[in-house]
Amino acid sequence: MQRQQNLTKNQKIVLDIIEKSTEPLKAYSILSNVKRKGINAPPQVYRALDKLVDMGKIHKIESKNAFVACQNSNCKVSKAAAFSICESCEEVTEIDNSKISKYLSSFADKIGMKYKKYNLEFFGLCKKCK
Amino acid sequence: MQRQQNLTKNQKIVLDIIEKSTEPLKAYSILSNVKRKGINAPPQVYRALDKLVDMGKIHKIESKNAFVACQNSNCKVSKAAAFSICESCEEVTEIDNSKISKYLSSFADKIGMKYKKYNLEFFGLCKKCK
DNA sequence: CTTAATAATGTTATATTATTACATAGTGTT
DNA sequence: AACACTATGTAATAATATAACATTATTAAG
Ligand SMILES: [Zn+2]
Ligand SMILES: [Zn+2]
Ligand SMILES: [Zn+2]
Ligand SMILES: [Zn+2]
Numbered sequence: 001m002q003r004q005q006n007l008t009k010n011q012k013i014v015l016d017i018i019e020k021s022t023e024p025l026k027a028y029s030i031l032s033n034v035k036r037k038g039i040n041a042p043p044q045v046y047r048a049l050d051k052l053v054d055m056g057k058i059h060k061i062e063s064k065n066a067f068v069a070c071q072n073s074n075c076k077v078s079k080a081a082a083f084s085i086c087e088s089c090e091e092v093t094e095i096d097n098s099k100i101s102k103y104l105s106s107f108a109d110k111i112g113m114k115y116k117k118y119n120l121e122f123f124g125l126c127k128k129c130k
Numbered sequence: 131m132q133r134q135q136n137l138t139k140n141q142k143i144v145l146d147i148i149e150k151s152t153e154p155l156k157a158y159s160i161l162s163n164v165k166r167k168g169i170n171a172p173p174q175v176y177r178a179l180d181k182l183v184d185m186g187k188i189h190k191i192e193s194k195n196a197f198v199a200c201q202n203s204n205c206k207v208s209k210a211a212a213f214s215i216c217e218s219c220e221e222v223t224e225i226d227n228s229k230i231s232k233y234l235s236s237f238a239d240k241i242g243m244k245y246k247k248y249n250l251e252f253f254g255l256c257k258k259c260k
Numbered sequence: 261c262t263t264a265a266t267a268a269t270g271t272t273a274t275a276t277t278a279t280t281a282c283a284t285a286g287t288g289t290t
Numbered sequence: 291a292a293c294a295c296t297a298t299g300t301a302a303t304a305a306t307a308t309a310a311c312a313t314t315a316t317t318a319a320g
Contacts, residue, residue, distance in 0.1 A: 008268065027306070041271060046307065062192035063249065065277095065306065084243045095241060103233055108252055111225060113214045114260035119193065120250045122238055130244035138297065157277070171300060176278065195277065195306095 007052075013037050014048040015069070018058055024066030024092050061085070061092060063121050072096055079117040080104070086126035093126070137182075143167050144178040145199070148188055154196030154222050191215070191222060193251050202226055209247040210234070216256035223256070 007015060013034050018025055031045045039045060049067060052058045058067050059081045071094040072081070082095040100120070108115030124130075137145060143164050148155055161175045169175060179197060182188045188197050189211045201224040202211070212225040230250070238245030254260075 010269075038270095042307070043271085043309090044269070047268080062251070084238070084241060086243075087246070100234075100237060104230075104250075104252075107230060108214070108254065111214060112257040113216075113252060114255040115252055116217070116254040118250065118252045120234075120248060121192070122234075122243060122245055122248045124238065124246040125244040127242040130242075140298075168299095172278070173280090173300085174298070177297085 008048075010039060010044055010048045011051055013039060014045060015052055015057055018052075018067055019069040021068075023090065024061050024064055024068045026064075026066045030067075059083075059094070061121065062119060063123075064092075068092060068094065070094065080119070082118075082120040082122070084122040084124070084126065086129055087123055088125055088129040091126050091128075095120075095122075138178075140169060140174055140178045141181055143169060144175060145182055145187055148182075148197055149199040151198075153220065154191050154194055154198045156194075156196045160197075189213075189224070191251065192249060193253075194222075198222060198224065200224065210249070212248075212250035212252070214252040214254070214256065216259055217253055218255055218259035221256050221258075225250075225252075 014030060017030055017033055027042065027045050027049060030049075031039065031042060034045070049058070049060075053060055053067075056070055056079060058069050060067055061083060063085070068083075070081070080097055080101050082097045082100055084093050084095060085091075097120075101118075104118055104120075105115055108118075144160060147160055147163055157172065157175050157179060160179075161169065161172060164175070179188070179190075183190055183197075186200055186209060188199050190197055191213060193215070198213075200211070210227055210231050212227045212230055214223050214225060215221075227250075231248075234248055234250075235245055238248075
């Protein structure tokens with residue numbers, strides 16, 4: 001098992017709750033929300049999160065230690081992601097990185113790096129809050 | 131006190147050790163290295179780190195929970211930073227963001243965001259390791 | 261079908277990172 | 291001196307993440 005599709009039981013549970021959330025979820029918040037579903041301890045959550053990140057199904061917002069579902073089907077391939085984070089309403093939105101990733105990968109070339117993935121987080125005010 | 135210049139005692143101690151390091155330092159590693167200098171507890175380190183980040187003297191590598199000295203004098207202004215992180219030798223290098231930040235700020239405009247700062251981390255292999 | 265290898269799960273304990281809360285001391289202003 | 295303000299010191303605890311090991315499920319051979 002454990003190909004692109006076919007999630008395991010715990011992975012399904014964790015992905016499900018992340019997909020239903022309107023905001024990034026933290027590991028222990030996920031844990032407390034799935035205690036009734038047979039997930040009892042941190043390692044079960046963290047293992048599922050790790051795999052889901054590897055598959056590109058979710059992303060970690062590093063500055064928040066929180067996880068969001070991928071809103072952007074091509075992340076499976078590029079393993080790169082970009083987010084805008086509103087400092088007022090806390091809204092986190094995944095940016096369509098098809099254009100940006102082209103620019104950034106050529107930039108990585110220029111500085112002599114063999115680039116595998118990147119993580120980009122914009123902070124500021126979203127449309128509504130600005 | 132506490133203008134751009136004129137660091138406080140604890141800020142000087144913390145900045146000094148970060149500047150002397152060839153790799154990103156974690157808060158508790160800093161703490162254990164300055165125990166003999168009158169810094170005894172986490173809040174003293176974290177407070178200094180917070181201020182130094184605000185001033186643009188250091189940056190936090192979010193994916194590593196570690197701190198590096200700014201290698202790039204214009205970060206005081208832009209508050210934005212970009213890094214390449216080698217997954218083999220763990221080398222972290224700050225990228226000169228003068229070009230990249232122009233591109234990214236126009237990108238932020240396009241998506242309707244009032245951008246204040248960004249954090250960009252490239253992962254892959256550095257010149258030496260690739 | 262049985263067996264062996266592999267992957268996933270369950271569980272306890274612990275490590276690591278970060279903050280809260282409150283007391284104390286310095287600094288500058290009036 | 292009295293006050294406001296900033297920085298510091300200290301203890302306790304919260305929040306995030308991993309290590310270690312036992313158990314169960316799944317797959318692939320033989
Ligand atoms: Zn994505
Ligand atoms: Zn907003
Ligand atoms: Zn910098
Ligand atoms: Zn390297």
